[in-house]
Amino acid sequence: MVRPISNDLRKRAVSAVAKGESCRSVAERFGVAVSSVVKWSQRYRATGSVTPGKMGGHRKPVLDPHRAFIVERITERPHLTLHGLKAELAARGVKVSHNAVWLFLRREGLRFKKNTVRPRTGSRRRLS
Structure with missing residues (x-):
């Protein structure tokens, strides 16, 4: 999994957009995707922060x-x-x-076999 881009770069990009620069020019200047600049700006307007959300995690098994x-x-x-x-x-x-x-x-580690006691069946060798 790829690491999130630093908060410093995110803040600089969002402040440039807030000053009136277009998302495309900001993305080109900082070398990131336009969609990233748009999402960072949206996150900043919604939450007041540009920090990335949680990545990955552990799901507790349902069973x-x-x-x-x-x-x-x-x-x-x-x-x-x-x-x-x-x-x-x-x-x-x-x-x-x-x-x-x-x-x-x-x-x-639960076994799910029908006949665990019986030996395996197979061809027997003749001893001659």
Whole structure:
């Protein structure tokens, strides 16, 4: 992600626009995009500041409050599919995507296998 342009440059550009210079000439003089000068001017008029807004951040997972329910459902019905679990969550009013359920299970380390006790099937070698 690109760093925001310094507040000093933003202030100089906004003050030049406030003095009557056009956004295009200010953008050309400071070497920035015209849209940036326009947005900085709009932000200054609205808030009185040219500081940039917050960039990025961390989103709290939607399924964290429902962890107990998910664990209970998987232990009760180990053959439950991801789509089935998604449907049960939707019945409780939690609208999530198939991928969100999968990522939650993977992040929490919850296994979602039907037959964890049985050995894998495959071709056996003949010992001759």
